[in-house]
Each structure stands twice: as C-alpha cells, then as structure tokens.
Amino acid sequence: MLHRTTWVAIPVLGLVLVGSGLGWWGYGQYRERQALAVETENLYENSFHNLATEIDQLQRELGKTIVSGDANRFQEHLRDVWRITYAAQTDAARLPFDLMPMHQTQQFLSQVANSANDWMERQVKPTDASVRKKLETYYAQAGKLNGQLAQLQTTVMNNRLSWQNVNQALRSHRTDNQVVDGFRKMDTQAGTFVESQQRVPSPVRPDTDVLAKQPVVDADGARRAVRQFLDLPPNTALEVQASKAGAPAPVYSVSGAIPAGTLVATVSQHGGHVLSMSITPKGTGGGMVDFSEAEDKAAAWLTAHGFGQVENTTARQYDGWAYYVFVPVRNGAQVVTQSVMVKTDLHTGNIIGYDGTNFFMHPVQNLAPRRFDAAQLRKVLSPSLKVQMQRDVILEDPDKRWVPAVAFYGTANDETYVVYINASTGKEIEVEQLS
Amino acid sequence: MKRMRRACVCAGLAMALGLWAPAAWHIPHQPWRAAEAFTPRDLRYGSEGYDVYELQNRLAYLGYYHGHIDGIFGWKTYWAVRNFQYNFGMKVTGIVDMKTKMKLVAASKGWHYKGPLPDKGAAAKGATGASRTATRSASPARMPSVPGLSQSDLNLLTHVVYAEARGEPYVGQVAVAAVVLNRLHDPRFPHTIPGIVYQPGAFTSVQDGQINLQPDATARKAVLDAVHGWDPSHGAVYYFNPDTATSDWIWSRPQILKIGKHIFTK
Known part of the structure; x- marks a missing residue:
C-alpha cells in the first residue's frame, strides 16, 4: 500500500518540482524583460523630457539675448544659446528614429546653433539690426515648438502612454496613436518655419553640381573617359550605371574587371570627368615597395593626369595600403580645398584608388586679393x-x-x-x- | 659605428645604381645586424617601421623628440626632424634622406640600436621587406589616426560596416561607411559618430546586437577609404535592403543607386 503511494508520489512530486522551477525561472525571465523594457522606456522618457525642458530654456535664453544691451553680456548669452541648442540636439537624436523623423526640429536647432556660433565669431554688437531680427524670429519659432512639446508632454503623462507602445503602433502602421500624431504635426510645423536650409561646410562632399554647365556625356563617353584615365585597352568591357534623381550631381558608376582587379569608377555626367576610381586588387602581390617612393610616384601620376603641380599634405598606411593626400599648387599657394587622394597598393606599387571629387567640385572662383603677409x-x-x-x-x-x-x-x-x-x-x- | 657608416656607404652605392637598388632592398631574410637598422630608404610623414623606431630613438637621444617611440612617423617626428635639420644647417624638408641620416647618426654616436629588428618584433610592421609577413599574419586592429575622428569613432564605424554590409561587395561596404560620414555633415542627424550609430532605430544591426561582432580587415579598409573621401553612395544619407525593408517611408526617399543588395537614397 505504502509503496504504491510512494510510486505515485515520486513522479507527481517531481512534476511539481519541475513545474514550480519552470515557473520560477519564467517569472525571473519575465521580470528581467520587464526591467529591460522599463529601462528602455526610461531612456526615451529622459530624452523626451530633456528636450522639452531645453526648448523651453532656449526660448527664455533667446528672450534674454534680445533684451540684453551690453556687448559683452550679449556674447555670453549667445554662448548659452549655443550650448542649449547643442544639448537639445543630443536629446532629439535619442528619440526613436522611425517613429518621428525629428529631422526638421533638428534642423531648426542646428540653424540656431550655427547662427549663434557665427555671431559669436564675428563678435556682433547687440545693436546689429539683422541679428536682432533673426533673434526675434528664432524666439517666436522656439516658442511654437515649446508650446507643442508642452502639450505633448501633457498628453503623454495624462494618458500614461509608453514610447514602446508607440513603437509598436508604428510597426503595425497604425497612425491613430496620439504621440505619433503629436510628433508628426510638430515636425511639419517646424518644417514650415525653416526658410533656408543652412549648409554645413563640408569640403569633402559638395552638394551642388558646379559642373552643370559642361556638356553631357553618354554612357559610352563615360567608358571612354575611364579607359583613357587608366590606360585601358579600348576593348575593355565596362558596365555603366547612371545615378538616379537623388544624387546631388548626376554621375555614372563605371565598373568592370580589369587586369589589376575589380574596378569601380565615378564619372560626372557633365563634362565626363573621372571623379574617383578604386581597384580591389586580386591578390596581395609579391614584394613591398617603398612608402616614400610610392608617394613620389603618386604625385607624378596626378601631374600626368592633369592636376598640375601637387604637394603632399598627409600620408597614412594600413595593412599594405598607402593613402596619400595631395593639394594642387597655384601661384605658389596650396589650394587646400581641392585635396586629391591617391591610394597605392604597397605590395605591387600599383595605384589602386583615387578621389578627385574635391578638385572638380570646388573650382576656384572670385578669389579675394591677398593683403597681408x-x-x-x-x-x-x-x-x-x-x-x-x-x-x-x-x-x-x-x-x-x-x-x-x-x-x-x-x-x-x-x-x-x-x-x-x-x-x-x-x-x-x-x-x-x-x- | 663603423658598421653603420659602411651600411650607409653601401646604401649610397645601391642608390647610385638606381634601378638595381629596389631589388636589393627586397631580399628576404637579409642578415640585418643591429647597427645597420637604418635602411637606405627615405623616411617621411606616414612612414612606419623599425627604421622609424630608430629615427625616433636617435631624435629622442638628442632631445628633439618627446613623443612615444612607436615606429610611426607622425607630426611629432616630423617637427623633430625639421628642427634637427634647421639646427644642423640643412635644408628643412621634414624628409629623412641619406644626408639627414648621416648627420643624425654622426650626432647621436652615443646611442646604440637595441630595438626591434626587421624579422622580429611588433614595430617591424609595415617596414620594407620584412613587413609582408608581419602585416599578413595578424589584422592589426589599430588604424591610422585621422583628424576629426577618434580611434573609437573609427572603431565604431568598422563595427557598423561589418555588421551592416559584411556580405556585400567591397564598394558596398565603403558606401555604408560613407553614409554614416554623410550624416555627420547633415544637420538633420546627430553631430557625432556614436550619436548617429546609436540613434534609436537608425541601424538594424544596433537593434539586434550584430554591431558587437568583431569586424575584419576588409571593413577597416572600407572605413579608411570612406574617411579619405571615397563616397560610392554619391551623397546618400539612407540605404535599405528592398527585400527586407519594412518601412514605407524609406521607399519615398529619392534614390541614388543600388550597390549589391542595398539601395542608397538621399
């Protein structure tokens, strides 16, 4: 009798043990997940609320700047404005990316930051009329943003909305979510008051097509340009892909297999200039050429390709590849904006890369006279x-x-x-x- | 000392013979001796190797160089060389040619080479001749410094490139790095590399943790190509895989071109 009960009790007890163990483990997992979810939520909340506070501060600081008449203090206020925009940009960047493209809000902040920076650099006087006018516009715009953020803050807090629910709503393409709607609305409004998009100085990547006036070349013209540039036989097969509407300047991507390896080159559609090329070498070659000599060779290569006299400004090497940056010399002065890069495979001594985009996209125009030595x-x-x-x-x-x-x-x-x-x-x- | 001078004379002869010289430098496993560590090649900004190590040591011995003795000819070495050339009445070029080497060796007689040799030691990496094996054996994680970007920025970039585009053609990997750099110049995006990379939802590889995979040398090269100005994406700030993209919004972006599996957009 007793032993039969025991036989039944053992598996039952075992099951109970395993079950409760599983339950305990599962609960632990659940707790962990919850904790993680909360943590993520907190990060979002943190950034969102910080952003709201900072926009509020920005508005107040802009106000103080407008009121200030002291030239020195004016500069200090501008510095504070700049500092706050920086912080606000950081927080705006932490909010979910696909949830609300905060881009235009970012753009506004960036514009204020650039202006403040510019004014500080130029040491503008508080009496400058154009500065005052701009400050007043920014003040009004910050005020609008501030009001919307405050409203959204109230909605979020009153309805206990979670950012993760918002993320989920977005994933399921629901648009009736209040936070989503709130941000979409704010974003369009910010967009309406950014009149002119300020360009971030980027000597590396020009965003206007300065070659637009030059004659257009077709795909065959692009092929010819690349063959000539690299001294390839005329029967070399090259594939040409034209860039689509999104490209800042229309270009061709020319690619193909050449004896040295796999070639990818960029040719401008206007003018047919070879803007850049890169060859992925097949193997790692036998020897090792000298870094110094390869630099002289790269400079000579550029001169032979129509870049005139060039001087080296920087050189680096990594894993058998050498990168040399040259600048053309014009009347004894280095044209630093037109830097050209040449990449050499030190295993073979072959030039396997070149980028002259800056050279073609930044032509020297209306050079101011040199007054000081x-x-x-x-x-x-x-x-x-x-x-x-x-x-x-x-x-x-x-x-x-x-x-x-x-x-x-x-x-x-x-x-x-x-x-x-x-x-x-x-x-x-x-x-x-x-x- | 005599040995060193003999080495220099030999090198001078080699140079005089012009074409013959490069072949001579590439003889593998040449029986180098300590005093002959200076190679006949010129050293200049960007040079690396055990002879740069010697150069730095000699300049430090004379009080011109105060930086790390790392075998990499950087700005500090450059200024030290220029100041040395100036004080010794030579033409100030910043390039260590045979003449500068002779002057330097003569001036630092009390210093004896004890450093790494071409066929052993980590500092031999990247030097003439012996470097091939050194650079091939391990993929060096250290990347050359680039103004405006820290080592951790470069490192983060390689992680993104590897996680996002490791199966892509090389040009596609460079394009991904270029997109991150393009965002750096775009007012709509955060102003730092980590800010861009960790912007929530910006990169799927950050969300699913693939960003933590260890990148390879190819990804590092792709990043270096991008930071040196090569932008195969032609100014793109977004890209997506049309087979897996879940956002309708991304399709509304003006497209630029397709590389491998990714469509790059404005």
Whole structure:
C-alpha cells in the first residue's frame, strides 16, 4: 500500500518540482524583460523630457539675448544659446528614429546653433539690426515648438502612454496613436518655419553640381573617359550605371574587371570627368615597395593626369595600403580645398584608388586679393601656439568664398594644429587639430 | 659605428645604381645586424617601421623628440626632424634622406640600436621587406589616426560596416561607411559618430546586437577609404535592403543607386 503511494508520489512530486522551477525561472525571465523594457522606456522618457525642458530654456535664453544691451553680456548669452541648442540636439537624436523623423526640429536647432556660433565669431554688437531680427524670429519659432512639446508632454503623462507602445503602433502602421500624431504635426510645423536650409561646410562632399554647365556625356563617353584615365585597352568591357534623381550631381558608376582587379569608377555626367576610381586588387602581390617612393610616384601620376603641380599634405598606411593626400599648387599657394587622394597598393606599387571629387567640385572662383603677409598675420595667433611651419594657401571658407590665407602649423597642448588666417581680412578662418 | 657608416656607404652605392637598388632592398631574410637598422630608404610623414623606431630613438637621444617611440612617423617626428635639420644647417624638408641620416647618426654616436629588428618584433610592421609577413599574419586592429575622428569613432564605424554590409561587395561596404560620414555633415542627424550609430532605430544591426561582432580587415579598409573621401553612395544619407525593408517611408526617399543588395537614397 505504502509503496504504491510512494510510486505515485515520486513522479507527481517531481512534476511539481519541475513545474514550480519552470515557473520560477519564467517569472525571473519575465521580470528581467520587464526591467529591460522599463529601462528602455526610461531612456526615451529622459530624452523626451530633456528636450522639452531645453526648448523651453532656449526660448527664455533667446528672450534674454534680445533684451540684453551690453556687448559683452550679449556674447555670453549667445554662448548659452549655443550650448542649449547643442544639448537639445543630443536629446532629439535619442528619440526613436522611425517613429518621428525629428529631422526638421533638428534642423531648426542646428540653424540656431550655427547662427549663434557665427555671431559669436564675428563678435556682433547687440545693436546689429539683422541679428536682432533673426533673434526675434528664432524666439517666436522656439516658442511654437515649446508650446507643442508642452502639450505633448501633457498628453503623454495624462494618458500614461509608453514610447514602446508607440513603437509598436508604428510597426503595425497604425497612425491613430496620439504621440505619433503629436510628433508628426510638430515636425511639419517646424518644417514650415525653416526658410533656408543652412549648409554645413563640408569640403569633402559638395552638394551642388558646379559642373552643370559642361556638356553631357553618354554612357559610352563615360567608358571612354575611364579607359583613357587608366590606360585601358579600348576593348575593355565596362558596365555603366547612371545615378538616379537623388544624387546631388548626376554621375555614372563605371565598373568592370580589369587586369589589376575589380574596378569601380565615378564619372560626372557633365563634362565626363573621372571623379574617383578604386581597384580591389586580386591578390596581395609579391614584394613591398617603398612608402616614400610610392608617394613620389603618386604625385607624378596626378601631374600626368592633369592636376598640375601637387604637394603632399598627409600620408597614412594600413595593412599594405598607402593613402596619400595631395593639394594642387597655384601661384605658389596650396589650394587646400581641392585635396586629391591617391591610394597605392604597397605590395605591387600599383595605384589602386583615387578621389578627385574635391578638385572638380570646388573650382576656384572670385578669389579675394591677398593683403597681408605671414609676418603680419602671425600677430593674430594665440601666444600659446608654437609655430613650426607656415604656408600660403587658398581655400573656400565656411561661407563658400574663396579666400587667400596663411596656414600656420604649430604645436600646443602637446598636439599639432593648423590655423588658417585669412590673408585678405586678417581674421582667423578655422583651427584644425591634426594629431 | 663603423658598421653603420659602411651600411650607409653601401646604401649610397645601391642608390647610385638606381634601378638595381629596389631589388636589393627586397631580399628576404637579409642578415640585418643591429647597427645597420637604418635602411637606405627615405623616411617621411606616414612612414612606419623599425627604421622609424630608430629615427625616433636617435631624435629622442638628442632631445628633439618627446613623443612615444612607436615606429610611426607622425607630426611629432616630423617637427623633430625639421628642427634637427634647421639646427644642423640643412635644408628643412621634414624628409629623412641619406644626408639627414648621416648627420643624425654622426650626432647621436652615443646611442646604440637595441630595438626591434626587421624579422622580429611588433614595430617591424609595415617596414620594407620584412613587413609582408608581419602585416599578413595578424589584422592589426589599430588604424591610422585621422583628424576629426577618434580611434573609437573609427572603431565604431568598422563595427557598423561589418555588421551592416559584411556580405556585400567591397564598394558596398565603403558606401555604408560613407553614409554614416554623410550624416555627420547633415544637420538633420546627430553631430557625432556614436550619436548617429546609436540613434534609436537608425541601424538594424544596433537593434539586434550584430554591431558587437568583431569586424575584419576588409571593413577597416572600407572605413579608411570612406574617411579619405571615397563616397560610392554619391551623397546618400539612407540605404535599405528592398527585400527586407519594412518601412514605407524609406521607399519615398529619392534614390541614388543600388550597390549589391542595398539601395542608397538621399
């Protein structure tokens, strides 16, 4: 009798044990998941609320700036405006990406930040009428954003809406969600008051098609250009793909198999210039050519390809590949905006990459006259910079004007910097940290 | 010391022979000796290797160089060389040619080479001749420094490229890196590489954790190509895989071109 009960009890007890174990484990998992979900939710909340606070602060600070009449204090206010826009941009970037393209809000913040930065640089006086007008516009726009964010904040808090529910709503393409709607609405409104999109200075990637006036070449023209550029036999098979409407400047992607490896080149549709090319070599070759010699060879290669006299500004190597950056020289001055990159495979000594986009997309136009020499401009420099080298240069400044300048290379804080001083106005253009 | 000078003379002869010289430098497993570590090749900004290591040591010995002795000819080495050339009445070029080497060796007589040799030691990486095996054996995780981007930025970029495009053709990998860099210049996106990469929902590989996979040398090269200006995406700030894209919005973006499986858009 007893032993029969035991026989029944053992599996039952076992089942109960396993079951409760599973339950305990499952509950633990559930708890963990909940904790994680909460954590994520908190991160979103944090960013969202921070953003709301910062827009509020921004509006107030803009107000104070408008009221301020003291030239020094005015600058301090501008600095605070800039600081707040920076923080707000950081928080806006933390909010779900596909949920609400906060792009236009970001754009607004970026515009205010750039203006504030520009005004601080130029040390504008609080009496400047155009500055005041712009400040007032920004104040009104910040006010609008502020009101909408506050409203949304109330909706979110009163209805206990969770950002993850919002994410879920988005995934299932539901649009009746209040938070989603709130943000969509705000985004369109922000879009309406960004009048002119400010361009971020990017010497590397031009976004206007300066070649637009040059004659258009067809796919065959692109093939011919690449064959000529790389000295390929005329029967080399090359595939051509034209860029679609989204490209900032219409180009052809020319690709094919050539003896050196797999080639991909970019040819401008206007003018048929080979803007860049890259060859993925088949193997890693036998020997190892000298880094220094390869640099001279790369410079000669550029000169032979119509870039004129060039000077090296930087060189790097990684895993058997060498990257050399050159700038063309014009009347003794380096045209730094037109930097051209050449990549050499040190295993074979072959040139396997080139990018001359800057050269073609940034033609020198309306160059201002050179009024100051290096000795005069040296006075503008901070005494903490130990000047090691100076060089006459021409460059396109952040406002897209071509200006003559002197590049002062120097060391400070144990780092190497280059300071560009405008040789036409005597003002500092920018400081770059090189090391 | 005599040995060193003999090495220099030999090298001078080799140079005089012009075409013959490069062949001579590539003889594998040449019986290098410590004092002959300086190679006949010129050294300049960007050079790497055990001879740069020697250069830095000699310059440090003379008080011109105060940086790390790492075998990489960077800005600090460059300024040290220029100052050395200036003080010794030479033409200030920043390039270590045979003349500069002779002057440097003569000036730093008290210093003896104890560093890595071409056929062993980590600093030999990237140097003439012996470097081939060194660079091939391991994929060096350290990437050359690029102004404006930190090592962690570069590292994060390689992780994104590997996680997002490891099955793609090389040009497609460069394009993914270029998209991140294009976002850096676009006011609609965060202003830092981590900000862009970790922007919620921006990259699927961040969401599903693939970003943590260890990238390979190809991904690193793709990132370097992109930071040196190659943009096969032609200014794109988005890309998507048409087979797996779930967002309708992405289809509304003006397209630029297709590379591998990805469509790149404005």
